[in-house]
Amino acid sequence: MNEFLAGFTVAFEPNNLLYCLMGVVLGNIVGVLPGIGAIAAISILLPVTFYLEPTTAVIMLAGVYYGAEYGGSIASILLNLPGTASNAITTLDGYPLAKRGDAGLALLTAQVSSFCGGTLGILAMVLLSPLIVRFSLSFGPAEYFATLLLGLIAGSVAVGGSALRGIAMVCVGMLLGTVGLDLNSGVARFDMGLPNLLDGLSIVAVAMGLFGIPEVIANLRDTDTHNKVISVTARSMFSSAKKLKSIIPSILRGASVGGLLGPLPGAGPTISSFLAYSLERAVGGKREEFGTGRINGVAAPEAANNAAAQTAFIPTMTLGIPGTPTMAIILGALMIHGISPGPQLIGQHPDLFWGLVASFWIGNIMLLVLNVPLIGLWARLVSVPRRYFFPIIVALVCTGIFGVANSTFDIWSVLLMGVFGALLRSLGFSPAPLLIGFVLGPMLEEHLRRALMISGGEMRYLASSWTAICIHAISLFMILTPAIRWLLNGPTRKRQDPIAEALQEKRLEDKT
Template identity: 55%
Template structure:
């Protein structure tokens, strides 16, 4: 079946009233749980999974998929307004989205993230349609050595996420790596660095870590500064409309973010969080003025949003075409397919064409629904900033506690997020940024697992990482990036030293 006939068949399936209804339910619920910090798509899909027994297969998968990519839309809302990531992949939106809100540009930030999410999703769907077989084939060529090299490249890029000293960025990456080692060793099953606390045997919760270093630390900062509400004027279409410069600065970053998200989404074991961090690091590296990032750079918001939404679409490539789930959410989607007697794999497209193409077309319909839903609600979300902070911060803490508790139903996670919040506040006071630490925490365990797996397969031969062409290319690119970063830092220090020598009166 060619692509055109497949899309026509999918359109017929996706436009069925039952399928449309469940598509709307999915994207609406996804947006809500994305806005509510910490709950996430995983917990919501887990709760909705039993309902799918009583729903036709196509409608059931469309609804669950709508929850997944709908959460990516809503996740940036709390990040921008309250510095509180709604989903782990939207933590990057805090870095420049929240400064934009503090500058009175929350409406513009939300408007542009909605557009970026739509562009990233639709182009991701296009990549899914055109390149699914090729992307799946490339994914099969990635073994443990390639994954390790790619993660190492990510950690080198992570050290550039900090807006200040590269040394501080590297220190935060190492801290993230150390935090990632807490928990049970995947290979040996031995608990590591749990300090006799049984709850730490499962490791530190990513949601608790993100909510603590971004959300709780911001609450403490806001209380200490007696922060007043930032938005006083009425939110109108004019206040939400981006400037021509905003649009110009966002077009190419959105396309780059979409390409990065499409690639990482199609690789098993990576996903939207890694895609959004990579996209942010790339934009900061190619920017003419990197010092703008962390202070309200529009491309620091739009590129990661396009990346995580594109990744949420192409994440279905390995799940549908190979039967390999890329993350926990995709594992649940795989389970939902199996519940209905559908076996994912290379034959799914030919054996279940209505389901496959109906799902693809529903992605496009769902994203149109999401844009129509989200744009009119921007004024409502921004109105949150009118609430006096003395009233708002207790509600934020309640949402954080509920969100963190709902992930594992474990009170220990609530205590953990309080402790992490105190550490996050100390980091903000001492100018250590949380983003590199968070990426180190995400990538560290994956890198360790693939390092050990590659060495087991090669019987301890370290040359396996340079013998394989893709792995060697990634390592070479990482080395070049490191040399570029060091050279840029030395050049900047030399320029500052010459400036102080030529204008000594400015330093006194």
């Protein structure tokens, strides 16, 4: 706890405070504007962090990440369009509340729930991170290999859609990660005779190409119409404050779900918010009222996704394993600054780790202050057509990547990766597992080689401890679960999710 309190001295440094504010404001804007997404924004901002101190850089990127969760609820409630994927479930009760004149109540519920969920997630991170570090300090190459393999498998099978497609994307990402000089032998691999590829593909180019450009292409068709937004004022929000007593149990349940699922690879805020809503429907009483405008249906998922956004940093910082594509980019930002996330991070860079955790609390307070009094401003921003933002995004992508190494080759790399990312989306492949494979693949290769060198080439060394065996067992379980589910449900029948059905029915009603 003393280290956590010392982290506030780092977080309150003027430079860190400034960039924390910049991060949460940008994240809030990204969340308010549906179709951009936090991961695209973080990819675009990644080159900016090269000129900052590592602690300042991570504080800003983290602010964008959890700031988008706050802002996403505004678009979900006022527009019936989720600002981020994790806010999709908020539309079920948030938008009906707004339509019947309770937009202020819905927005205040979302903001208070987000703050409380984020606060409980921070407490979980403070308590759990040191325990995980103590456990993982006993890790050797075999345990690291098993853990990284688990991260790759989780990233492939837990992102939604086909597990086989996810595994294929992870493999493609691992192949892209092998481009460049082999650190052990010095042999150039897959460089195609281009000197620019000897250092490998830049994670900045890959991230910006996969998520920045395709995000623009995917939303171009929806930018010709103006968004019709429900008007709301700060006064209407404050007048609804007395109605918030009933959401305290919902916040606690939602934050518990998000705090538990956030650290799990592949889970993250989206799954947490959906499961929290399912739990709230099951135990919250008056089940028939959910989906018609009940504030408990807003409170639980918003508390869950913000708690998960905070605790998602636990495996990334303490084990070096990103559970989500956004965490993979933040992991890459640390590696660019010469910092290796893992069990040694807290001991070697306590100012960075505890300063980051302390900044979460400061950032959450900033977001609460920004969103409640200035809700009228954000509501007007929602109504701005997105077509005005997309040319700016493309310009920022090209300018940012050129500034990394002053190389036009990097611009072409981003554009080619953007076309590749758009093609993947059109074919139904998620680019998220590719990025996870690109980041974790070289690390997996490094620890595999180290393990084989220690054991003299004996593969049995990879399962030489009970820790490694247990981690491999979890990986095997994650691989077999989709196959078992397919066998039970049959190849032509799919089990319908009641929440997914409700969302689909709601979209059809809105169209008619």
